[in-house]
Amino acid sequence: MSSQEWWKGAVTYQVYPRSFQDTNGDGIGDIPGITARLPHIADLGVDAVWLSPIFTSPMRDMGYDVSDYTDIDPTFGTLQDFDALIERAHSLGLKIIIDQVLSHCSDRHPFFAESRASRHNPRADWFVWADPKKDGTPPTNWLSVFGGSAWTWDARRKQYYLHNFLSEQPDFNFHNPAVQDWHLANMRFWLDRGVDGFRFDTANYFFHDPQLRDNPADFREKSRPDGNPYEMQYHLFDKNRPETTGWMERIRSLLDSYDARASVGEVGDSHHAIRLMGEYTGPKRLHQCYSFEMMGNDYTPATFRQKIEDFFTGAPNGWPMWAFSNHDVPRHVTRWAAHGTTADALAKQAAALILSFEGSICLWQGEELGQTNTDLSFDELTDPQGIAFWPEPVGRDNTRTPMVWDGTENGGFSTGKPWLPVKAPQRARNVAAQAADPDSVLNHYKRMLRFRSERPELRTGRTRFLDLAHPVLGFTRGDSLACIFNLSPSENSIRIKGLSSLTGPSIGAALDGETLTLGPNGVAFATTSGAVGTP
Template sequence: MSSQDWWKGAVTYQVYPRSFQDSNGDGLGDINGITARLPHIADLGVDAVWLSPIFTSPMRDMGYDVSDYTDIDPSFGTLADFDTLIARAHDLGLKIIIDQVLSHCSDQHPFFTESRASRDNPRADWFVWADPRKDGTPPTNWLSVFGGSAWTWDARRKQYYLHNFLSEQPDFNFHNPAVQDWHLANMRFWLDRGVDGFRFDTANYFFHDPQLRDNPADIREKTRPDANPYEMQYHLFDKNRPETTGWMERIRSLLDSYDARASVGEVGDSHHAIRLMGDYTGPRRLHQCYSFEMMGPDYTPALFRQKVEDFFAGAPDGWPMWAFSNHDVPRHVTRWAAHGASPDALAKQAAALILSLEGSICLWQGEELGQTNTDLDFHELTDPQGIAFWPEPVGRDNTRTPMVWDGSANGGFTTGTPWLPVKPPQLARNVADQLQDPDSVLNFYRLMIGYRRETAALRQGRTRFVDLPDPVFGFQRGNDLACFFNLAPAATVLRLTGLGTLTGPSLAAVLEGDTLTLGPNGVAFVTVSGVVELR
């Protein structure tokens, strides 16, 4: 793998700055705290760190509402602090990827203030404005992900503006080339500062239908309304537009003008996420994309096989990044609890599984501890989505609670009052205790990441799936390694052709000749000769 291709097959660790480490006792994580904890990330053996937003923001959506794209929010630190973080990360052999929230900004951004002032100012068409229907209602039926209409009335212009998320997050008009040019200039600012790449938030939301056509109803048959009405539409016109790929090509051209930089796009869609991941990646577009397709309630061989097969069948020149959890979804040890003989057994198996997949991998902070969702009361919530849709869906705060470093008060995260509480179930899963336990989830992650790094088949081998009965999931990587996972809390036995010997960090597995026994949540890495098939 050349240095230019460092991202291909890499393992990235996602840090939520607000919840990682507080260095000054104000209860909020910050850049200096991240810098102090970089050795933990480096010791895991990962290749890169993705930082969720750290830019100046009124924090209506925890930094995903940017008011200055080229400065650090004071709650996180300063540009000098960021420069120190970059230098320290590079000294430790880590790449740094930062979030880019480009589809929308804060309503306090000076360009939106200018745009909403009149219909004829220099930034009048930098955002998506539209006249009302004759009856005064919004111009389309488009809905906000966070509830209600995606349009908000502005009395200054006597028009509606588009916001796919909060009304305080107006959408940029990417049909305007000047908007694209400006965002490219902002990206260049950070590339010149030494960042190794970008993660693009809501990558399929950049463009809207200029004809402002209504979305049709969801094509999926439903027997009752969704908890969030947004899921009751088929989003043909408010996102997923064909113009997006041209914008991706402009981003790639910028990144290719620098040495060894990489990009990853986030794709959120209920219908075409895997196809869009393929559309947005390739030699002239983003380096890789991830979606939420493996972040749902299903933990089945059919799901994992379908997503991997569909991606590579539809995008042979594209590249995926797979993830089981992130800052927007419940933690997978909680989601898939019914499939685990114990939380630790499930956490270890999930680590082995995702780190064996073809593509790149993203791990969410705390995942390496087998961390679980935090049960929060309504009064403890800060997430606008969670507040709007209480009690279901529960929102995102439950997965965003602070990283737990030790068993002391607040888990060693802060000496002050944490912005979200650290509760006893989470406190029990802390870094200090797990480092001392050779059988801990943390030490298994370190072992498994090292095995992936050292095993050419896991980094570069193509995938051939093995037809197996549920609940066993299996595939070959390259010509000499097979991976098997018993996705259930009960043992199972298989007879297979072509098996050699157990290798790597196998778990609860016994191989005798052609008979493979997998215990509850068992994992087997097996050397092979030829094609592996069920006898």
């Protein structure tokens, strides 16, 4: 791989700064804490680190409500702390990617205060304002992801403003070129400080329909209302708009003016996510995109095969990033528990599976420990989405609890009371204990990451799926490696030709001629001799 294409097939490790390492005892993680723990990340064998938001914010949505795009929130540290983090990461061979939350900001941002002051000021149209209907109701039926209408009334302007999330997160008007120019300048600030790329939050939410047309009802049959009514609409007009690709091209042009920088977009959509990932990526657009397509409850060969084939068929010049978990969804070891003999067995198989996929990969902090969701009571929640929709769907705090470094009371995360609790089931899965156990999930991740780095076909080799019976998933990468997985807690044997010998971090696999036996949650990596397939 050229240095310009370091991102292609790379593995990125997501850090949630509030929950990684606290160094000052206030119970909230900080940038010096991340810097101190970078050797752990480097030792895993990943290529890059993605930091969730660290910018100045009132923290109504844990930093995804930005009030200053070119400074660090005091909760996390200073710009000097950030510079030290960049320097340390680069010395360890790690790239640093930072979140860019551009579709919306905090209502405390000075530009929104200016915009809402009147209909005639320099930033009057920097946000999405609309008159009410004649009966006083909002201009459209658009809903907020966090509940209720996506429109909030402002008595100063006597208009509604759009917010796809909290009412404290007003949406920028990207139809205004000045808004785009300003955001590009903010990105340039961080590129000049040495960041290696950006992760764009809610990348399909930048533009809205200027005609303000109502969304239709979701066309999918539903036997009962969704836990979140947002999913009961077909989001044709409040997001996924065609103007988005032009904005992506402007972002790419900026990044290409620097050496070896990369981008990844988040696509949040329950209808067309794979298609949008393809549309937003390519030589003149974002380098890669990820969605929530592999963060659901399905753990079947058909699901994984369909997502990967659909992407590369629809976007042969695009590039995906795959993830099983992140800060917004329940951890996959919990989601898929019924498919594993034990949590450790499932965690190890999931690691082998995702690290074999064609595309880039993103790992969520704690995933390398086989970490599980934390059971929280209502009074322990901080997440506005979790509070609004309690008890269904489960909020995001359960996956955001602190990283567990050792078996002490707070898991080595903080000397103070953590902002979210560290409970016994999570404390049992700590870094120190697993580092000392050669058979741990942590050490399996290290072996798997080393295997991916040593096999070029796992980074960039093309995928050909094998027609194998459920619950076995199989595919070849490049011309010399087969990857076969038994996605069940029961033993399975299959006949398959073209396998020469087992290799790499196979688990519970035995090859006898053309018969491959896979134990519960078994994994087989095999060198090939000729065409691979069923006899």
